Amino acid sequence: MSGFNLEFFDACVEIGPRTVRDEDQPWTLEDYRTDMEHFGIAEAVVYHSVAKEYDPAEGNRRLLEEVQGDVRLHPQWILLPPDTGELPPPEELAAEMRARGVSSARLCPGQHHYPLEEYFLGDLLGVLEDAATPLFLEQAEAPWPQVVKICTEHPRLQVVTTRTRYRETRVLPSLLKKLPNLHVDTAVLADHCILEEYGRRFGPGRFVYSSSWPFLSPASAMTLIGYAGLDEAGKRAVASQNLRRMLQRRSP
């Protein structure tokens, strides 16, 4: 094999200080920029640790300050059930996200202590769906039956599960077959031949590269994709094109 270049668009990056951290674990945006160079990552969707571990309003604001001016970094806001009033009402929030270039949203129902249910989130999910703003969920916080309900009740909402665990192979085929708006990331998708097998069955358009930085090495998912038994077009789709297409679908 003479080799080829792949452009990587990272779907899951957390920057900022954390409550618990290993001593040698990176955390700053500058650390991530250094890793973008080392590993060869072109662009990334980035959320802020303070939004996850302290307060979404504060963390989302800090995120915009920190990534400002770097066109490679696509800010992602972490949202909450609208009735709490901690964030602006959904329509207003969507307009603010659009105005500030926030191209995707994330929910952390486990961390933020609420059920991932239409009853609590329906208004917000409907607005995200109308605005073509993709929703990211960490799989550990998003039980599959609830993901099924969200994807079914909001069929135009593009949903990405991140840190999607390996060994989900008795579940993923049904999900990928029946939920065309569901996408899974590759950070921990460590099953043998999964991209080639599911790429053949469901199309490579259902997967997005992610590093889960700074918790994991960006390298593992890179070589999963780059050395997969997919054709080059399929690899390019997973490495960057699927995510870019999802983010660009947003309403102007």
Add this chain to the structure above:
Amino acid sequence: MPPILERARRFESLADLGIIDAHCHVGPWFNFHVPRRGSMESMIEVMNRVGVEVACVTACLSVGPDMKRGNDLVLEFHGLYPSRIVPYCTVNPNYPKEIPGELERTHRAGCRALKFHDIHGRRYDDAGYRTAYEFADAHELPVLVHTWGRGNGSVLAEMCRRHPRARFLFAHAGSADREEYVRWVTEIPNAYLDLVFSAMPYGSVEYFVRRTPLAKILYGSDLPFLSLTQQIGKVLMARVSDEAKRSILGLNARGLFAQALAVRETTPTAHRV
């Protein structure tokens, strides 16, 4: 030759590196679907794509319910791909009467490495393993042992000390209590570690290279429980020297599995790849 990082970023074949994957299985498994049934053919395809020369293989079947038939399977694959497959004899301590015969039989057939896994429900100091420890010690064999932090690792560490001529490969270093793995392989001459973990924490390869004797660290993938292509990335792109990467990817295993690699040179070739 460009640095390994550059070659990995272009997904080139790395066949010239003599990569040995010290921790592989083969076959399907009960609690999740292994694509392509984890077949030997699918494993060889992936090995060829990446450029992995040798896989050291223990059958999922013998990690599961059927020790003997699983060992038969890996010997069968060793016969089909003698230059690519190093067979482990997997020992199930729940069949102590069968173990002596199984060790002798598989040794005669070419096994020069053992595998223990506490999924069989016994601690690593259980009497059911005694014959296997003695056999490994007498023949100076490498033994791949499933570990997950200090719980079972500390028991294995004690068994290393009791069987100093056998060599023990602590699987899944970094899964938990990584400082314990450093201590074990630093303090115990016949202790080694492999780097298999589905979600290896950031910087783990660098962590072990900085703190442990380089010759004690081996690459393994857990193929087909895990993806070889996914598991090798953290080594290929780590911030360590190319010398360290070459050692981890193949040179260290070449020493540890020297007997097994010598056997393959004399094994009749049914299907050379």
